[in-house]
Amino acid sequence: MAPTYNIAMVSDFFFPQPGGIESHIYQLSTKLRDRGHKVIVVTHAYEGRTGVRYLTNGIKVYHVPFLVIYRSASFPTVFSFFPVFRNIMLRERIDIVHGHASLSSLCHEAIFHARTMGLRTVYTDHSLFGFADAASIMANKLLKFSLSDVDHVICVSHTCKENTVLRASLDPLMVSVIPNAVVAENFKPLHSRPEVSANSFGHSPPPVRQLGPHDTITIVVISRLFYNKGTDLLTAAIPRIIQNHPNTRFIIAGSGPKAIDLEQMIEQNVLQDRVEMLGPVRHEEVRDVMVRGHIYLHPSLTEAFGTVIVEAASCGLYVVCTQVGGIPEVLPSHMTVFAKPEEEDLVAATGKAIAALRANKVRTELFHEQVKTMYSWTNVATRTERVYNGISGAISEAEFYGYDAANAASWSATRGRSGVQSFALIDRLKRYYGCGIWAGKLFCICVIVDYLLFVFLELWFPREKIDICPDWPRKTINEQKETVKDARSRW
Structure with a gap:
């Protein structure tokens, strides 16, 4: 025994x-x-x-x-x-x-x-x-x-x-x-369907949703707003991403000393209708915030693992993250787009993810079941x-x-x-x-x-x-x- x-x-x-x-x-x-x-x-x-x-x-x-x-x-x-x-x-x-x-x-x-x-x-x-x-x-x-x-x-x-x-x-x-x-049951996609899985012949079912060229893509960020979490990088990248991709908006959840920098950036660039700041959210509310988006952006400068990106993938979000620390070990390459912890590369990686979603090249509706088998x-x-x-x-x-x-x-x-x-x-x-x-x-x-x-x-x-x-x-x-x-x- x-x-x-x-x-x-x-x-x-x-x-x-x-x-x-x-x-x-x-x-x-x-x-x-x-x-x-x-x-x-x-x-x-x-x-x-x-x-x-x-x-x-x-x-x-x-x-x-x-x-x-x-x-x-x-x-x-x-x-x-x-x-x-x-x-x-x-x-x-x-x-x-x-x-x-x-x-x-x-x-x-x-x-x-x-x-x-x-x-x-x-x-x-x-x-x-x-x-x-x-x-x-x-x-x-x-x-x-x-x-x-x-x-x-x-x-x-x-x-x-x-x-x-x-x-x-x-x-x-x-x-x-x-x-x-991650408790995959607590991070289900908004439109999950039990039949969305590869069938016995190895063929995948049709995508759950198609994004048109003019549909709005929502990018979610949930993080403590500190320097080591890449908040300065995020502050510099958001105006450029929105300028390059007009049909995008941001939802940012979290609190910290760098929140004032984000608020000032929103004021200076008049982005009140494009960037929504939610402030701190409870852990049980994280899933409800994530399912509002299509892409999860994680600009951290240092990270040993990054549980939040696993939660995002489980919710069916395509992940854009910096290639630092242990992050490359966390998710397979088809779920992520990696960027150097630099403004230019982060903007380019986000643009690549947006283009992939609009072309329906990424099967995000399959992510939940895949994450469920990877982490327990x-x-x-x-x-x-x-x-x-x-x-x-x-x-x-x-x-x-x-x-x-x-x-x-x-x-x-x-x-x-x-x-x-x-x-x-x-x-x-x-x-x-x-x-x-x-x-x-x-x-x-x-x-x-x-x-x-x-x-x-x-x-x-x-x-x-x-x-x-x-x-x-x-x-x-x-x-x-x-x-x-x-x-x-x-x-």
Whole structure:
């Protein structure tokens, strides 16, 4: 029988804030719970949400009241989070702490404290960072500190894996690639038809809709309006696209500091009737916005995966996106038109997509069923569960890392048990000491202080006096099979 775990997902980024990381944590937690695991989420307090909340799927969320400083990231406190974190971990009898996002202070602190408490840890990276600017150098040093003592790392694309391995100086064997996914049922096209699929003779059915030369084509953009999401590029490209293609209009959803630049561009070019700005939209409203369009434009300057373009393709939109980061790995070439992250190339790529749609060369009505077969949260949860089994010893090293028994001796001699780190204080200090001439010594001091704080908490606030929370009823294997059977019958 497969083992089950008590898992804590920790990140600053979670609902009610919309976004890819937030959706990833929610969907992964839901599927892991469906597989019989207990999952809680630890995040900071949002306006109107403080304390403990239960989501409708039975997942408990701890909203810790910490100060938020920038883009929903909490102020790094290092040690003051430990008493609260320890209390939650003991109350919920957590086995594995799973942190998400490079810029989440709660994530890094949770991994640090969890190792001090003797808990297994996993980290998922959702972002790409550079190596030259000061902010990236600081972020990379912080990541190296956190991942020097972690059991395993998950990245959402192969490009993201390469970036993370270089930034944190990791053994590539410690890093697995598990992509994001999409709930295809929540992103159906507006005019979906069950008969729209290739028949048994390999012939495709006729297109659902034909676009005439003078029909209006709507281009949708749903993104946080920040510099790294390519908002400056979008601001420069929109007037030129509209000028080159008179029968086009834009729908832009999202919020951020760059929204004012878009509004000024609309005013200066008198495009109020051609560009509609919706402001922030809830995740459950994203599909309703997408199905109003024909093309999805994604001008991001850096992206590890880009879940939103999978959602757009599932809704039957032709995707125009920049060829950066892990985006080229996400969708097949017949669903996308790639552009360099430059104004000229983005305008040209959008024009190419408009021409292809007007000539009816793209079968967007087939995209939904194709995306449905490519991405599944159940598959993501199964692969994540295998990582948990690997770091907890439920499966052998050879099976987890993929080497054969003949090379086991030489492999262990050169690498050791890469994915399962020792909890011994001296071994932890050795790992942190290698992080740099000055940084290594500073990190070792942090580890020692954290260990002394842990001893103090164990003596003054003993575990026996902490109430254990009753678990939400878990699903059995039979219940899981019945759920899948009911879902298939409804479909």
